[in-house]
Amino acid sequence: MPPPALDAIVTHVCDECWELRDRLGGRPWHELDADTRNAVRWDLPLLSDDAKQHYLPIWLLGAVEEPRSDFTEALLFALDSDHRWEPRGGYSAAQQRVIARVLEALIDHVEQADESQLTGALDRWA
Numbered sequence: 574m575p576p577p578a579l580d581a582i583v584t585h586v587c588d589e590c591w592e593l594r595d596r597l598g599g600r601p602w603h604e605l606d607a608d609t610r611n612a613v614r615w616d617l618p619l620l621s622d623d624a625k626q627h628y629l630p631i632w633l634l635g636a637v638e639e640p641r642s643d644f645t646e647a648l649l650f651a652l653d654s655d656h657r658w659e660p661r662g663g664y665s666a667a668q669q670r671v672i673a674r675v676l677e678a679l680i681d682h683v684e685q686a687d688e689s690q691l692t693g694a695l696d697r698w699a
């Protein structure tokens with residue numbers, strides 16, 4: 574799935590969202606270097622529905638590679654919310670399974686403070 578066009582990455586008009594848009598620059602998620610992925614690690618909620626679907630692997634991989642990380646915190650916060658999870662075409666069954674598997678893999682690793690978000694996310698996705 575190609576990345577969204579530059580003007581479809583964020584939906585809000587402000588410096589923070591535009592900075593995020595320019596950092597991602599319409600490039601596919603797998604072409605972003607570690608510095609860029611790190612710089613956007615808290616910005617998942619700012620992405621449009623379509624951009625969130627495309628760039629989500631950054632957070633899924635970040636959480637799998639380092640379960641006690643900002644990527645995990647941002648991912649759980651986002652997945653425990655109904656905010657902008659409706660991309661055109663929706664999430665495929667395979668995409669939903671990947672999300673559910675990542676959440677299940679995190680069960681033994683999350684901080685106590687994040688447990689309720691993990692439970693909420695599992696209710697939504699698993």
Ligand SMILES: [Zn+2]
Pocket residue numbers: 585586587588589590591619
């Ligand atoms: Zn904004």
